[in-house]
Amino acid sequence: MKTLLLSPKMASGWQPNIMPPIGLGYLKACLLKEGFKEVKVVDMSGLKVESIREIIQTESPEIVGITTFTEARHNALKTVAIAKEINPRVKTILGGVHATVMYQQIMENYPAVDIICRGESERTIVELFQALSNADDLRKVKGIVYHQDGEIVVTEEREKIRDLDALPFPNYDDLDLKKYKDTYVSWKPKPAAYIITSRGCPFSCSYCSSQSVWGNWRARSISNVLDEIEWLVSQYGHKIVGIADDIFTLNKARTKEFCQGILNRGLRIEWRSATRADCVSLEMLELMREAGCQFLSFGVESGSPTILKNLNKKQKIEDVVNAFAWCKKVGIKTIFNVIIGAPGETRATIEETRNLIKKTRPSELSVALLRIYPGTALWKQAQDEGLCDDSFFLTDQECMRYTGAMSVPEMLQTARGIYLMHAGLNGLSGYARLAKFGFHVLKGTPGKAVSGLLPRKRRSS
Numbered sequence: 366m367k368t369l370l371l372s373p374k375m376a377s378g379w380q381p382n383i384m385p386p387i388g389l390g391y392l393k394a395c396l397l398k399e400g401f402k403e404v405k406v407v408d409m410s411g412l413k414v415e416s417i418r419e420i421i422q423t424e425s426p427e428i429v430g431i432t433t434f435t436e437a438r439h440n441a442l443k444t445v446a447i448a449k450e451i452n453p454r455v456k457t458i459l460g461g462v463h464a465t466v467m468y469q470q471i472m473e474n475y476p477a478v479d480i481i482c483r484g485e486s487e488r489t490i491v492e493l494f495q496a497l498s499n500a501d502d503l504r505k506v507k508g509i510v511y512h513q514d515g516e517i518v519v520t521e522e523r524e525k526i527r528d529l530d531a532l533p534f535p536n537y538d539d540l541d542l543k544k545y546k547d548t549y550v551s552w553k554p555k556p557a558a559y560i561i562t563s564r565g566c567p568f569s570c571s572y573c574s575s576q577s578v579w580g581n582w583r584a585r586s587i588s589n590v591l592d593e594i595e596w597l598v599s600q601y602g603h604k605i606v607g608i609a610d611d612i613f614t615l616n617k618a619r620t621k622e623f624c625q626g627i628l629n630r631g632l633r634i635e636w637r638s639a640t641r642a643d644c645v646s647l648e649m650l651e652l653m654r655e656a657g658c659q660f661l662s663f664g665v666e667s668g669s670p671t672i673l674k675n676l677n678k679k680q681k682i683e684d685v686v687n688a689f690a691w692c693k694k695v696g697i698k699t700i701f702n703v704i705i706g707a708p709g710e711t712r713a714t715i716e717e718t719r720n721l722i723k724k725t726r727p728s729e730l731s732v733a734l735l736r737i738y739p740g741t742a743l744w745k746q747a748q749d750e751g752l753c754d755d756s757f758f759l760t761d762q763e764c765m766r767y768t769g770a771m772s773v774p775e776m777l778q779t780a781r782g783i784y785l786m787h788a789g790l791n792g793l794s795g796y797a798r799l800a801k802f803g804f805h806v807l808k809g810t811p812g813k814a815v816s817g818l819l820p821r822k823r824r825s826s
């Protein structure tokens with residue numbers, strides 16, 4: 366069954382080719398392993414949606430599978446429509462975070478979508494392909510939703526994969542891995558390899574949909590992770606590795622084992638990852654630095670304990686201060702991620718965030734305006750308060766925002782002010798970096814989203 370797996374163009378303002386579509390790489394690897402040989406992955410993040418026409422005409426696939434972020438859902442659905450227009454018999458399959466949560470709405474409103482795979486799909490896609498190629502009843506394939514005789518059939522939930530080591534490494538044969546570049550570890554963007562070493566997260570921050578897709582935290586063994594890094598280094602010549610886990614350092618013993626393994630195997634790589642401020646210690650950071658860690662990205666979000674509480678972040682300011690001081694001490698550069706416009710945000714809470722940035726003096730800053738994604742507690746809360754309903758996701762507006770005491774233009778202005786303040790803290794190099802990369806996250810804030818605003822209403826809590 367000739368298959369195309371596609372990751373559609375990002376929402377406007379997003380840089381293409383930041384990372385390879387790791388999830389599609391996993392799906393291809395699993396399909397190949399089970400004998401489905403004709404699978405091609407195309408990263409369309411840098412291509413116009415319309416260019417799929419030519420690709421589909423050239424490839425003539427029987428199956429088109431597409432990944433869906435909430436903000437890229439239009440491009441995913443447009444791709445489905447084009448695929449069906451070219452060949453009405455093609456099977457269209459959606460997967461990824463947005464389709465996982467919004468499957469009912471998609472199936473009700475877009476009859477051209479034949480099947481949705483919900484959540485982690487390595488096992489699901491193999492069983493689905495086996496069922497399709499044998500013309501078996503799809504009902505026995507766990508974790509899917511499909512159209513049948515005018516009905517929407519939702520099959521039994523699929524259990525999460527316990528033994529992640531049993532999965533093959535992602536297959537990148539169709540991708541030019543050299544084009545995915547890191548802009549953090551080195552001043553000049555250099556090709557980087559990306560890996561996922563764990564899935565899920567035990568926390569439940571109110572703006573995050575990690576739980577909805579992945580459930581509780583599960584991890585690969587360190588030897589399996591190091592084998593993949595060795596393979597990426599030898600196969601593709603990468604010297605920079607980005608670890609794309611939600612919280613890489615969640616388990617301290619595992620993190621130490623990882624660092625020790627890098628040193629023992631003599632892997633001369635530079636790497637970076639993301640984590641929480643309460644998931645590091647000085648001792649661990651020292652070892653991480655020794656093992657080549659260059660950058661750590663912290664989802665701090667706010668310097669205000671009230672906002673952190675509203676976001677259910679369960680993070681102490683004291684831990685943030687310590688984490689940044691320790692990173693500085695051992696020589697690991699830091700990224701301080703900020704969210705502006707959470708419920709309860711005011712000028713005073715913004716001031717607390719600015720003060721925390723001044724105190725921690727991070728190497729890099731990333732400021733985003735809060736977006737409400739389906740499958741998050743914030744989304745449920747906004748619905749409960751009558752601020753939104755699911756019909757928003759049928760519009761072509763990219764994302765939904767919560768506005769409390771500040772309007773979107775005010776939030777944008779505030780965010781720019783924070784960037785400028787941070788650049789000033791780093792002197793010439795701070796301004797040079799700002800000039801080079803700009804207000805990068807704010808570029809992903811299209812005018813369209815503004816008209817999709819929730820009504821100006823403040824939460825009582």
Ligand code: B12
Pocket residue numbers: 370372374375376379383384385386387388389391392429430431432433434435436437458459460461462463482484485486487490561565572573574575578609610611733736738739809
């Ligand atoms: C890496 C990453 C990125 C990369 C994407 C690179 C890439 N090419 O994939 C970059 C940095 C560009 C990025 C950007 C953004 N991201 Co991001 N990102 C992630 C992250 C950390 C890892 C993704 C990953 O590789 N996972 C591992 C692989 C194995 O999983 P996967 O890709 O989801 O694929 C699996 C399943 O979903 C499924 N599947 C996926 N596609 C398909 C397709 C088919 C046909 C099938 C059958 C199955 C299937 O099967 C795969 C194997 O199990 C996730 C968090 C997470 N842990 O998943 C957030 C996450 C996906 N990102 C998120 C967000 C919010 C964003 C941004 C909007 C950030 C922002 N605040 O502005 C932007 C938007 C990008 C856009 N498209 O518009 C949210 C998504 C929320 C939502 N509802 O869309 C997540 C879930 C983070 C979170 N916890 O909230 N992101």
Ligand code: SF4
Pocket residue numbers: 566567568569570573574575576611612641664
């Ligand atoms: S934001 Fe990070 S810590 Fe919070 S739930 Fe999501 S992945 Fe976990």
